Amino acid sequence: MSTNEDIQLKEPNKVNEEVDDVTKIKFFGGHEYDGIKELDNPLPPWLKYLFYVTIIFSISYLILLFVFKDDSIIQVKEYRKEVMAARAKTEVAVKEEAVKTAAAPMTEEQILAAGKAIYDKTCLVCHGKFGEGLVGPNFTDEYWIHGGRPEELKKVIIEGVLDKGMISYKSQMNNTQIDHVIGYILSLQGSNPPNQKAPQGVKN
Numbered sequence: 001m002s003t004n005e006d007i008q009l010k011e012p013n014k015v016n017e018e019v020d021d022v023t024k025i026k027f028f029g030g031h032e033y034d035g036i037k038e039l040d041n042p043l044p045p046w047l048k049y050l051f052y053v054t055i056i057f058s059i060s061y062l063i064l065l066f067v068f069k070d071d072s073i074i075q076v077k078e079y080r081k082e083v084m085a086a087r088a089k090t091e092v093a094v095k096e097e098a099v100k101t102a103a104a105p106m107t108e109e110q111i112l113a114a115g116k117a118i119y120d121k122t123c124l125v126c127h128g129k130f131g132e133g134l135v136g137p138n139f140t141d142e143y144w145i146h147g148g149r150p151e152e153l154k155k156v157i158i159e160g161v162l163d164k165g166m167i168s169y170k171s172q173m174n175n176t177q178i179d180h181v182i183g184y185i186l187s188l189q190g191s192n193p194p195n196q197k198a199p200q201g202v203k204n
């Protein structure tokens with residue numbers, strides 16, 4: 001036996017074209033291995049046509065994508081469009097909110113409440129819970145060291161009286177906040193709380 005024949009035996013046997021008795025289908029004429037023969041069996045039509053459809057679909061898709069550059073199938077474009085739309089919506093909402101806030105100025109009650117919130121947080125420790133005075137002077141009497149007009153209070157709050165222990169609030173509060181707290185302090189005039197600190201300064 002030649003070496004060539006040895007190799008031939010190990011390969012699958014060639015099957016000549018012939019018709020299968022059971023299925024009446026022509027052998028592919030390809031291979032038989034361990035008694036299993038390869039048939040020349042056509043695809044079922046539904047599968048074959050589905051396959052054609054996918055080919056047509058992919059070609060049309062590529063044409064739309066690269067030739068007509070159709071927006072609706074380019075995802076990046078679609079994404080950008082959505083983001084722009086969302087952003088525009090937010091901008092409108094922000095503008096509307098700004099108009100609303102600007103159109104409705106704070107009522108006196110709201111101003112006093114805002115001022116009280118700042119006072120309780122920042123000023124109460126030295127000027128007392130009710131403005132009765134503690135380390136700092138009494139805000140409920142008619143006596144003022146630096147004057148009782150709003151602009152005089154403002155000057156003290158902005159500049160502070162550093163050598164007397166009143167610090168400057170210029171960097172901690174904005175103009176509106178200062179105005180609110182001044183409004184609150186002046187609203188305490190004549191409220192006559194207990195444990196008042198003795199008057200300091202001059203009456204005005």
Ligand code: HEC
Nearest residue numbers: 122123126135136137144145146147153156161164165166
């Ligand atoms: C660390 C203590 C301290 C804190 C906190 C403090 N003050 Fe004063 N404040 C003083 C002292 C002390 C004086 C008196 C200064 C002087 O003798 O000239 C004063 C004076 C003032 C005056 C002038 C009063 C007058 O009779 O002319 C105003 C107004 C004032 N403070 C507002 C505020 C406001 C508003 C806050 C909070 C944002 C605040 N202070 C927080 C200690 C303080």
